[in-house]
Every structure is written in C-alpha cells, then in structure tokens.
Amino acid sequence: MTLINGQVTPKITLHQGEVLRWRLVNATPFRTLNLKLGTLALNEIAVDGMYLGTVDIWPAGKALTLQPGNRSDVLVQAPANCSNNQCPPINLTNNDNEVIATVEFVAGGNPMPLPTSAEMAPLKTWNNIDTSLVYTSEPAQFQEENCNVQDDMCINGITFNADTVTKLPLNKTQLWNLWTLDKDHVFHIHVNPFQTVRTGPDGGQETVWMDTMLVPKGSTQDKPVQAWTTYENIPGKAVFHCHILPHEDDGMMHAIQIE
Ligand SMILES: [Cu+2]
Structure with missing residues (x-):
C-alpha cells in the first residue's frame, strides 16, 4: 500500500482550471513508483529539486517513474470546461492497478495557463557539463554477494566502512560508470547532484540533473549507466549509496572525499 502524507487514498480537491504544483517524493523504502493521473498530464518542471529548464509533459497514460528517493515537481492543470460544469473525478494510480489518491474537481476556480518551456528556461538550476572534458572516472559496481564482509552487500566489493574513501577532484569533471552484478539498484549521492541522460516523455534521450537514479539489472562494466559531476565548491567527505x-x-554505501 502506498500512502500519501500518511493518508490512505486521500481525496484531493482541485478547482476547475487551476494549476497546482505537486512536489512528489518517493519516500518508500524500496518501491519504484509508476504514477499516472487519469486523463490528465503530469507537467514536470523539476527533478530531484532541480529545475529542468523546460516543461516535460508526461501525457495521460504514460507513467512518471520515481525510484526510492527520487523527487519530481509536476504541474497539474485541472480541466476548465466540463459538460454541465461537472468534471468527472479521476485517480492517481501506481502501476496502473493501485489507486493511491482520488482527485475531484469543483467549480469556482481561477483558470491559469501552464508555463511554457521558454518561460522555464531561465530557471534551469545547473548548466550542462561538457562531457568531453572528463578528468577522472570512477567505477561503482553494486553487488549483493561476494563482498569482503560475508552476508553483507557492497560497492566495488567493499562493504561500507568510513575509512575506505574514494577521492574525487574539486573543480574538475568526473565520470561515474555504474553497473550492477545482480538486481536493480538505485545510485544516490550526497551533496552534489550529477548530470545524466534519461529517456524523456517523448521517448527521446534527454540530459537531466538528478541525485538519485536507477542502475538497472542488465547494466554491466562494458555497458554502464553514466553520470557526470563537476564538484565546484563543497570540498569534504560525503557518501554515495544504494537508495x-x-x-x-546492509552496507551498499561508500565514502567519498572531494578535494
Ligand atoms: Cu540496491
């Protein structure tokens, strides 16, 4: 069962024509969420707290996927013109078959337009990195077995300990090569987000900034998931881990030192 703000299947009321910003957080411990909002689009403007600089329209019927720890800011525009001024209620669903909220519409709203991608462009949180200027690259192999501590999980064969630290360069671009030896895992790094490429709502490849992303089963050392970061101004110790x-x-975490 998926709760929203601690509530079981809450009823959300929108005024017809209004635009609401929903700040979605997948706060589940280990479940991937595939969200759809009935007949309405999810107009995504930010991922993991960072503005895309565009509006990514996930149309009705196309799921917006959130891994554990992922956030997404979406704009929801309630329908303005319904017959007899009665817009039928819709469901917010996960994986098509789980209703996690019902949404109803009432009259008396203040109709608003959605922002355009051009209007969102100046808000883009991070400028894209020139990925041809990679200074160092680091591997991160996620594995559930054959770790240095028996029965624990690990990254690069080492179960977390605070004294095993990977040094990352300050003010230079670093590439992560990420893969899994077994199941899906979710790469999450503290302090600094990363640039990566995802499949956007139109099916095309899209450069985005995130701090949490899937490392899917099937990724390998030869075919890793890739992420780029330039650590600009926050030196010191942090961690990355499976989310x-x-x-x-169980130990699938690793310490880093930016210097
Ligand atoms: Cu994992």
Whole structure:
C-alpha cells in the first residue's frame, strides 16, 4: 500500500482550471513508483529539486517513474470546461492497478495557463557539463554477494566502512560508470547532484540533473549507466549509496572525499 502524507487514498480537491504544483517524493523504502493521473498530464518542471529548464509533459497514460528517493515537481492543470460544469473525478494510480489518491474537481476556480518551456528556461538550476572534458572516472559496481564482509552487500566489493574513501577532484569533471552484478539498484549521492541522460516523455534521450537514479539489472562494466559531476565548491567527505533502504543498511554505501 502506498500512502500519501500518511493518508490512505486521500481525496484531493482541485478547482476547475487551476494549476497546482505537486512536489512528489518517493519516500518508500524500496518501491519504484509508476504514477499516472487519469486523463490528465503530469507537467514536470523539476527533478530531484532541480529545475529542468523546460516543461516535460508526461501525457495521460504514460507513467512518471520515481525510484526510492527520487523527487519530481509536476504541474497539474485541472480541466476548465466540463459538460454541465461537472468534471468527472479521476485517480492517481501506481502501476496502473493501485489507486493511491482520488482527485475531484469543483467549480469556482481561477483558470491559469501552464508555463511554457521558454518561460522555464531561465530557471534551469545547473548548466550542462561538457562531457568531453572528463578528468577522472570512477567505477561503482553494486553487488549483493561476494563482498569482503560475508552476508553483507557492497560497492566495488567493499562493504561500507568510513575509512575506505574514494577521492574525487574539486573543480574538475568526473565520470561515474555504474553497473550492477545482480538486481536493480538505485545510485544516490550526497551533496552534489550529477548530470545524466534519461529517456524523456517523448521517448527521446534527454540530459537531466538528478541525485538519485536507477542502475538497472542488465547494466554491466562494458555497458554502464553514466553520470557526470563537476564538484565546484563543497570540498569534504560525503557518501554515495544504494537508495533501496535494506541495501544501504546492509552496507551498499561508500565514502567519498572531494578535494
Ligand atoms: Cu540496491
């Protein structure tokens, strides 16, 4: 069961024609959410707290996917013109078959337009990195077995300990090569987000900034998931880990030192 703000299947009321900003957080310990909002589009403006600089329109029927730890800011525009001024209620669903909220519409709203991508462009949080200027690259192999601590999980063969630290360069671009030896895992890094490429709502490849992303089963050392970061101004120690809670609790975490 998926709760929203601690509530079981809450009823959300929107005024006809109004635009609401929903700040979605997948706060589940280990479940991927595939969200659809009935007949309405999810107009995504930010991922993991960072503005895309565009409006990514996930149309009705196309799921917006959030891994554990992912955030997404979406604009929802309630329908303005319904017959007899009665817009039928819709459901917010996960994986098509789980209703996690019902949405109803009432008259008396203040109709608003959605922002355009051109209007969102100046808000883009991070400028894209020139990925041809990679200074160092680091591997991160997620594995549930054959770690240095028996029965624990690990990254690059080492179960988390605070004294095993990977040094990352300050003010230079670093590439992550990420893969898994077994199941899906979710790469999450503290302090600094990364640039990566995802499949956008139109099916095309899209450069985005995130701090949490899937490392899918099937990724390999030869075919890794890639992410780029330039650590600009926050030197010091931090961690990255799998954001599937039982995995990080089992040692699938690694310390980094930016200097
Ligand atoms: Cu994991």
